[in-house]
Structure formats: C-alpha cells, structure tokens
Amino acid sequence: MNKPEVEFQAGPPPAELVVKDLVEGDGVEAVADGVVEVHYVGVEYETGEEFDSSWNRGETVRFPLRRLVKGWQEGIPGMKAGGRRQLTVPPELAYGPAGGGHRLSGKTLVFVIDLIDAS
Structure with a gap:
C-alpha cells in the first residue's frame, strides 16, 4: 500500500471515537x-x-497497544493485518483537553492506520 491521503471531514468534530475500515485485512488480528x-x-x-x-520516516513502527493513546487502544483491536482503518479521535481519547501540555491537547485527530503485523 502507498501512503494514504486523509480526506477532509466537514462539520463539527465527533464527540466519540469513530472507527471506519477503509480496507479489510485478512491476516492476524x-x-x-x-x-x-x-x-x-x-x-x-x-x-x-x-x-x-x-x-x-520510511519505516513502520512497532509498539504495545497499551502504551498508545486511548483512541488507538479502543480503535485498533479487532483489526486484521493487511487492513487500513481510519480513526477519528476526540481530545479525551487523544492528548486530553486544551492546555494539557501537549501540542495536540484539545484537538480532535484523524489517523489512517495500516496494520502490518500484530502479536
């Protein structure tokens, strides 16, 4: 797969995590x-x-899900390797409310994630 283009979403940001499968994987879950x-x-x-x-950066990253933002912890399980999933993550499940000390605090974030492998 190539680097995805993240489509702009119109309207107000969602208050809850939105999970959208763009490509269904058929590998390990x-x-x-x-x-x-x-x-x-x-x-x-x-x-x-x-x-x-x-x-x-030209390379994949590997990490335990429990060390990631809550939106990833909730949005990735069940995804299968080979799949591409879009997560729209409200601040509470990302870097917290505005003023939280992270440059992305208070922001709703959109991630497009390609699952290469899971263990």
Missing part, C-alpha cells in the same frame, strides 16, 4: 493487550494539517 506494527498518518481534524507520519 490485533488484540487489546498485544503488540502492533503499523504505518500511519495523523492529521488535525479541523485543519487537515498532517502532524505525524511513519511514511515520512
């Missing part, structure tokens, strides 16, 4: 307490501005 290897792009919901991308 990610589990809540597992480790995932992913390629991803993250953009701000309101501006569509990209703030992070493993694609730009």
